Amino acid sequence: xxxxxxxxxxxxxxxxxxxxxxxxxxxxxxxxxxxxxxxxxxxxxxxxxxxxxxxxxxxxxxxxxxxxxxxxxxxxxxxxxxxxxxxxxxxxxxxxxxxxxxxxxxxxxxxxxxxxxxxxxxxxxxxxxxxxxxxxxxxxxxxxxxxxxxxxxxxxxxxxxxxxxxxxxxxxxxxxxxxxxxxxxxxxxxxxxxxxxxxxxxxxxxxxxxxxxxxxxxxxxxxxxxxxxxxxxxxxxxxxxxxxxxxxxxxxxxxxxxxxxxxxxxxxx
Amino acid sequence: xxxxxxxxxxxxxxxxxxxxxxxxxxxxxxxxxxxxxxxxxxxxxxxxxxxxxxxxxxxxxxxxxxxxxxxxxxxxxxxxxxxxxxxxxxxxxxxxxxxxxxxxxxxxxxxxxxxxxxxxxxxxxxxxxxxxxxxxxxxxxxxxxxxxxxxxxxxxxxxxxxxxxxxxxxxxxxxxxxxxxxxxxxxxxxxxxxxxxxxxxxxxxxxxxxxxxxxxxxxxxxxxxxxxxxxxxxxxxxxxxxxxxxxxxxxxxxxxxxxxxxxxxxxxxxxxxxxxxxxxxxxxxxxxxxxxxxxxxxxxxxxxxxxxxxxxxxxxxxxxxxxxxxxxxxxxxxxxxxxxxxxxxxxxxxxxxxxxxxxxxxxxxxxxxxxxxxxxxxxxxxxxxxxxxxx
Numbered sequence: 001x002x003x004x005x006x007x008x009x010x011x012x013x014x015x016x017x018x019x020x021x022x023x024x025x026x027x028x029x030x031x032x033x034x035x036x037x038x039x040x041x042x043x044x045x046x047x048x049x050x051x052x053x054x055x056x057x058x059x060x061x062x063x064x065x066x067x068x069x070x071x072x073x074x075x076x077x078x079x080x081x082x083x084x085x086x087x088x089x090x091x092x093x094x095x096x097x098x099x100x101x102x103x104x105x106x107x108x109x110x111x112x113x114x115x116x117x118x119x120x121x122x123x124x125x126x127x128x129x130x131x132x133x134x135x136x137x138x139x140x141x142x143x144x145x146x147x148x149x150x151x152x153x154x155x156x157x158x159x160x161x162x163x164x165x166x167x168x169x170x171x172x173x174x175x176x177x178x179x180x181x182x183x184x185x186x187x188x189x190x191x192x193x194x195x196x197x198x199x200x201x202x203x204x205x206x207x208x209x210x211x212x213x214x215x216x217x218x219x220x221x222x223x224x225x226x227x228x229x230x231x232x233x234x235x236x237x238x239x240x241x242x243x244x245x246x247x248x249x250x251x252x253x254x255x256x257x258x259x260x261x262x263x264x265x266x267x268x269x
Numbered sequence: 270x271x272x273x274x275x276x277x278x279x280x281x282x283x284x285x286x287x288x289x290x291x292x293x294x295x296x297x298x299x300x301x302x303x304x305x306x307x308x309x310x311x312x313x314x315x316x317x318x319x320x321x322x323x324x325x326x327x328x329x330x331x332x333x334x335x336x337x338x339x340x341x342x343x344x345x346x347x348x349x350x351x352x353x354x355x356x357x358x359x360x361x362x363x364x365x366x367x368x369x370x371x372x373x374x375x376x377x378x379x380x381x382x383x384x385x386x387x388x389x390x391x392x393x394x395x396x397x398x399x400x401x402x403x404x405x406x407x408x409x410x411x412x413x414x415x416x417x418x419x420x421x422x423x424x425x426x427x428x429x430x431x432x433x434x435x436x437x438x439x440x441x442x443x444x445x446x447x448x449x450x451x452x453x454x455x456x457x458x459x460x461x462x463x464x465x466x467x468x469x470x471x472x473x474x475x476x477x478x479x480x481x482x483x484x485x486x487x488x489x490x491x492x493x494x495x496x497x498x499x500x501x502x503x504x505x506x507x508x509x510x511x512x513x514x515x516x517x518x519x520x521x522x523x524x525x526x527x528x529x530x531x532x533x534x535x536x537x538x539x540x541x542x543x544x545x546x547x548x549x550x551x552x553x554x555x556x557x558x559x560x561x562x563x564x565x566x567x568x569x570x571x572x573x574x575x576x577x578x579x580x581x582x583x584x585x586x587x588x589x590x591x592x593x594x595x596x597x598x599x600x601x602x603x604x605x606x607x608x609x610x611x612x613x614x615x616x617x618x619x620x621x622x623x624x625x626x627x628x629x630x631x632x633x634x635x636x637x638x639x640x641x642x643x644x645x646x647x648x649x650x651x652x653x654x655x656x657x658x659x660x
Binding site (some may be wrong): 098 | 288297298299301346349350351352353367369370373374376378379383386387390391393394395396
C-alpha cells in the first residue's frame with residue numbers, strides 16, 4: 001500500500017459514496033430525517049444541563065452550559081468514531097467477500113461519518129455560544145487542532161478495534177465497558193477542578209489522556225480561560241507532548257495491526 | 270522476462286489455499302481460552318485448493334468447470350484478490366473487474382438510482398461518469414418507472430437486471446464472472462450471451478465459472494476442469510466439457526477410461542482423400558472417406574461426427590438413423606462431401622449396440638483435418654454453404 005494510493009481517484013470515489021450512503025441510511029424512514037443530527041445533541045444537552053446545572057452543581061465555571069455541551073459533543077464524536085469504526089469491517093462483510101478494494105476505506109468512511117455528524121453538532125454549539133454571549137478569542141484558531149487530535153486517536157483505535165473485532169466478537173462488549181469507564185475518567189460532566197481539589201496526581205494522570213487533553217484544550221480555546229489544561233496543570237507547556245505522542249502511538253499501532261491482518265478479513269469475517 | 274510472458278493476463282503459480290474452520294461456532298475469547306487449556310486446536314484445516322498452476326493469456330475466454338465444492342469460487346476469489354493465497358502467487362496484468370456476484374453493495378433501503386451510484390463507485394466510476402451512462406443503464410435494465418423506488422420493492426429479476434446493466438458498463442481488461450447466468454430468466458440469459466459475444470469481439474480476457482457446458486463450448490477458447498481442489502484437465506473446451514459431463518455421470522467408471530486408452534487398437538478411425546491416400550487437408554467440396562475398423566462384438570450401430578476445432582458440432586449421422594445395415598462385422602466406410610468453410614475440424618466416432626445409450630466405444634477426438642481456403646465464402650462466414658437460389 002503506497003501512500004499515493006491511499007487517496008487515488010478510485011478510492012476517493014468509493015470513500016465518498018460510502019460516507020454518503022451511510023448518512024442517507026442513518027435516518028432512513030424517520031420523519032424528521034437529518035434534523036435528528038441536531039436534535040439528539042440538543043436533547044442530551046438539555047438533560048445534562050438540568051442534572052448538572054441545577055441538581056448537582058459541580059464547580060463554578062463561566063458559560064457552564066456551553067462548556068458542558070462542547071464536552072459532550074466532542075466525547076460523542078470520539079465514541080461514535082470508535083464504535084462505528086469497530087463494527088465497520090464486520091458490517092461490510094458482504095462487500096469484502098465479493099470484491100477486492102482497500103479495506104481501510106471502510107474504517108475511514110465510518111469515522112468520516114462521525115466527523116460529519118460532529119460538524120453538524122458544532123452548529124448547535126455555535127448557536128449556544130452566541131446565545132450565551134461567549135466572546136471569541138484568538139485562541140479559537142487552535143480549536144480545529146483538537147478535533148484533529150481526537151480524530152487521529154479515534155481512527156487509530158477504530159483500526160485496532162475493527163481488526164480485533166474480526167477475530168474476537170467480544171471486542172465490542174469489552175469496548176462498551178471501557179467507554180463507560182472512560183466517560184467518567186474524562187472531565188466531561190464535571191470540571192477538572194473537582195478532581196484537582198482531591199488529588200493533583202490523579203488530575204495529572206487523567207489529563208494525559210489525549211481525549212481529555214483535547215476536550216479541555218477545545219474548551220479553553222473556545223469557551224473560557226478558566227478551563228484547566230495540561231499547560232495549566234503541569235505549569236509547563238512541553239507536557240502537552242505526552243498526549244500528542246500517545247495519539248500518534250495509538251494511530252501507528254492501529255494502522256500496522258490493521259494492515260497486517262486486513263489480507264485475511266474476507267475469510268475470517 | 271521472456272517475450273511470451275507479456276501475453277499472460279493472469280499467472281497462477283503453484284497456488285494453495287486453506288481455511289481454518291472453527292469447530293465450535295464461536296469467535297469468542299472464552300472458546301479460545303478453553304481450547305488452549307484443553308490443548309485442542311479448536312479448528313480444522315480445510316484446503317479447497319492445492320498446487321494450482323496455470324496461465325490465462327490475454328484475450329482468452331477461459332472457462333472453469335467443476336462440481337460444487339471443487340474450489341472454483343475460491344480460485345475466482347483469489348484471482349479477484351478477495352482471498353490471499355497461503356502458498357504460491359498470482360500475478361494479474363491489467364485492470365481486473367470482478368463479478369463474483371452481481372450488484373455488490375446493493376442496499377435494499379436505497380432507491381434504484383442511489384444504488385446505481387453506489388454499485389458504480391465499487392466498480393470505480395465517479396458520479397460524473399455514472400451520470401453520463403445513467404440513461405443507458407436504465408434503458409438496458411428497462412426499469413424507467415422504478416428508479417426512484419427503493420430496491421426492496423424490486424422483484425429479484427429486476428434487481429438482477431439493474432445489477433447487470435451497471436456491470437456491463439465496467440471497462441476493464443480482465444473480467445471475472447461467477448455463474449452470472451444462473452440467476453436470470455431466458456431473456457436475461459440472451460442478454461448475457463450477447464454481452465459475452467461483445468467481450469469476445471473486444472478481445473477482453475474473461476474468466477467464467479459455469480455449470481452450463483453449452484456456454485463453455487460456445488464462448489470459451491480454453492477451459493479448465495477442477496476436481497477436489499486440483500486441476501484435472503486444461504485444454505479445449507469441448508474436451509473439458511466432455512470430461513466434466515462424464516465425471517457427473519454416476520454410473521461412469523473412470524477406470525474404464527484408462528482401459529479404453531490402452532486398447533486403442535480395438536477401434537480405429539482413419540481419413541482418406543479421393544485418391545485413397547491418407548490425408549489431413551481437403552478443399553471445399555472434396556469428398557472425404559472415413560474408414561472405421563473395430564474388434565468389438567455386437568456392434569449394431571456406428572456414428573461418425575464432424576466437429577469444429579472449437580468443439581462446435583457440425584454434422585454426425587449414424588447407420589441406424591440412415592437405415593444402413595452393417596454388412597461387415599468389423600469395418601465400415603463413411604463418405605462425405607465436405608461442404609464446409611475453411612478451418613480446422615475433427616472427427617468423433619462411436620460404436621453402439623442395440624440402443625443409443627449402449628456405447629461400446631467412443632473416440633472423443635479422432636483425426637483432425639483442415640479445409641483449405643480455395644472457395645471464397647469466408648466473407649459470408651458460417652460453417653457451411655447451403656444450396657440456395659434467389660428468385
